[in-house]
Amino acid sequence: MSYYAQELVEEIRSRSDIVDVISGYVKLQRKGSNYVGVCPFHNDRNPSMSVNQPRQMYHCFSCGAGGDVFKFVMDYENLTFPEAVKVLADRAGIELPEQDYSPEARKQADLKEQIMELNRLAGKYYYYMLRQPDGKQGLDYLKGRKLSDETIRKFGLGCSSKRGNDLYKYLKSKGYSDSLLKESGLMQVDERDGMRDKFWNRVMFPIMDSRNRIIGFGGRVMGDAKPKYLNSPETKVFDKSRNLYGLNLARTSRKPNMILCEGYMDVIAMHQAGFNQAVASLGTAFTQQQSVILKRYTNEVLLTYDSDDAGVRAAMRAIPILKDAGLTARVINMEPYKDPDEFIKALGAEEFQKRIDTAESSFFFELRILERQYNFRDPESKTLFFREVAKKLLEFDAGIERNNYIEAAAEKYHLTYDQLVKMVSQTGEQLGNLKKRPEMGNVSRDPARRRQKEDAGVRSQRLLITWMSTSEQLYRNITRYVKPEDFTDELCQKAATLLGTQMEQGHLNPAALFQYFEEGEEQERAAAMFNDSIPALKSREEEEKALQETILRVKQNSIAWQTEHMDPGDMNALQEIVRKRREIEKLHISLD
Template identity: 55%
Template sequence: MYYPEELVEEIRERNDIVEVIGTYVKLQKKGSSYFGLCPFHNEKSPSFSVSPDKQMYYCFGCGAGGNVFTFIMEYENYSFPEALKYLADRVGIKLPEREYSEEEKRQQDLRMQVLEINKMAANYFYYQLRTESGAQAMQYLKSRQLDDETIKRFALGYSSKYSSNLYQYFKSKKISDELLKESGLFNVDEKNGMYDKFWNRVIFPILDVNNRVIGFGGRVMGDGKPKYLNSPETIVFDKSRNLYGLNIARTARKKYLLVCEGYMDVISMHQAGFSNAVASLGTALTEKHATLLKRYTDEVILTYDSDDAGVRAALRAIPIVKRAGLRARVLHMNPYKDPDEFIKTLGAEKFQERIDQAENSFMFEISVLERNYDMKDPEGKTSFFQAVSEKLMEFEQELERENYIQAVAEKYHIGFDNLRKMVNRSAMRAIGREVPKSAVDRERKEIRKKSQDDGMKQSQRLMLTWLIDKKGLYAKVKPYLDADDFTEDLYHQAAQLLFEQLEKSELNPARIINHFEDPETQKEVASLFHAKLNLQSQAEFDKALNETLRKIINNSIEFRTKNMNPADIAGLQKILLDRKKVQDMPKITYQM
């Protein structure tokens, strides 16, 4: 639903960001800002800053940043409407009701009813585990060395050996068969009618990141088939979009997430203190899973079984997580089969050592590739290095590729130059011709250009930060600088909004963030207002200010010159005037 900007701004202004974040993070005032340990990554020294003046937060360690809406969206995994409602409720503002279509109302009502049925079922299973009929299931969990606290934390339960008990329970609550069918908890056939999908099983409730029960997994007692059974897709459950244990792992605030294969691996790892473990739900890791992981971390450690199936699963997962922008490492558990077995045998401390030693995903792929070759045979060894050289071509950037060539060369004692020559020959064969020397030169130029671009972005970030932090600076640079001088698209949009505010003397950087809907974009905009440059004296600042201002204007002139229509006489005249203006620009001073 669309809410008026004035209402959104009122809700933001009524929710002081220091107070809101202070309920989640212990903050300590330092100067004009508050600092604490970042809730979005693992750190020992506080780099998480909350500014009451800007009504923004920013982490100088991981780059997380935004206004009070962004924080609630990121921390609670809320959509913007959910964050808006949460903050409106917090300060007693009633949001206008949205007009839903009849179909939307029906679907929303159905979702809420299915969630309620799931909650009732979870409570029912939880109770059954603690009855006499659940003794076998409880004994099974105890045999897996789970303590009472862990069993409670994961709300583990039991479905009795009779396939109609849950159905009869719901019928006693006067719930219709039509609604029960939508829940995915029951099967229906002509012979038996409606009966329980889960019976004689240990039950693992599946919760989403907002701690709502969306489905169930069940492990059979005895030798029944299948050994593990999961809820089917329902209106509230999509197994490709959810991960078991993520509701807990997302609050662990570790710098990585451990991705494993099953319920018991997650549970035993959490019990051992590794509360950042998650697992996919009876399916291989998907693109949607990887996108979900990216919301909470930049690195995953694949903690799959050490058997052939686990190795294949890791090989399938590596390109998926990389495409999502995640770093990937692979944990080795040999000679043990899975995390559960490893931890029970060697303990949590040894398991942490294995985590610390987790292998770079590319090097893991190489080590698996090695198994296909006889490394004692000269021909087999040569074929292996040929295959490796072709795989090293995956890295497009020369610097990254050479780093990996060096790592592989050191591991296999082949010699850096020898392996690099093989990679170059593979590249030549791949394109069917010699790679000209100019190709290397072009790549080096591209690296230099990227460095220059990064330097220009930093200059523009510094100027935007100074314009917010230093009252009166805008008046001094206004004759020479305008929003069009910020050539990066996002920087230009932010500069336009900021300059409009400065013109009206209504500086409000937190409001600027509200103009951008995507949390990642909000995070990037926040970074534009938190650039840092360590300057010790007035002279240093004046020098940096003038150099930065000239750099931005000259870059703008160069950008417009390259992109100008030759027939645009007015544009050409403005460029000439701007060149003259920057040449004649006096030294600008600003009292720090």
């Protein structure tokens, strides 16, 4: 995960106090032994993020985000781990030695930096060209779209020459090789004319990463040539599916939502009108990776895709992707206009804000589009539609949320609540989505009851990991009775093993373990374990009793798991389980 020696990473960590670093992004206030602030990874006005200075970790009790100082910088700045190391090293005044890169890693890092520098030079060149006689058509186009000088500057808009090799000549004059220029995506090779500019006679839109570095370009042709819009190809620094246009500005908007647009001009027009939470996908369909990026900054996304058929299809594709990422989706009605740019020009920002305030739930938007396929004058067709409504309602987990949508759908389509509940139930049984109630006296077969029992077992294991990571003395006391293999939850077992490795090396440092948890969900759960607080109890005796009970639950849960997963014919395994049960019965836990 890192190109740097662990000793160097730990030195950077020790000189990057997490409270000081996070205070540069978020206002923190001391509360007891911790610091609290408004979490920047979801929209909230209340301080739900806790920063633990002694442990050098943070955790949001609302959205689950958490980790160490490197993880915070990675998530806030949208960086890789090595990039976050470099940011914090620069901040701490630590020079990173080049020899810590492997030869291949060094080569790739150098290539990325060179491409970034080429993009920076190209961006300056396009911006300069916009104010030259050759760029008059491009400037007239942008002015015709009612963009101010400030907006043009803010987005770094520019123009490529009408000749197909001006940028090539400029960059060659700077000493760059043809092979590097080809790697940059700024050039293309023509069999007849050789190396030529990829973009010419186009208004240019620099695409920036979260650190405001140019990673690619989009270009709109001047005239009627095809394609109308052209994007940079994928390079070492540019992946269309993992970036969003305007995110470098929108991520700091502090608005309660993000607005997802179709094109560059929509984003720019909306920012100019004050809606600085607008972003757009990059010339391709909205992707799962982009939804994950949005989830870092918001819980709600408003769709402003064009109101034509293509825009409706794009919205219908994007909605399930957003839902899968745990985002609430709503759709802004822009009729009678095609897109946000047209709407704002015609009716202004105040009217657009009203459309935001009354944006339609994605659920009812999908139903409204679905209605077009059915004839409500035909009873059979109408019944088929209601069955589709029931299927959509089954996408919500059973409980309050589904009931709320059933009530709303019943009211909208003039059904009674009971009629629609019955239809949902029947549809669910047909699809196998609804579980039959267990027989009395056979509750062990009830999946919900089993999940509840499993969750209790995992909670005990997580709590024990929290205790183990609190102090070296507690760790030693607990591990007299509990070993890593006693944890049936994979993440807890991994954490216990890593803590053990640290203790063997002579020092407990939970914050240094986050680099070993690479998946987002793993990191969140690890953050919750390592950063959690031990339940406050009245006396030391009560604390000791609670810890003893937790150890017993973990041991009992381990034996139960082994029993369930053993081969019934394996007599040795059976004897071992019997032995462990007897051990637990005789176990006397002392934490002195």
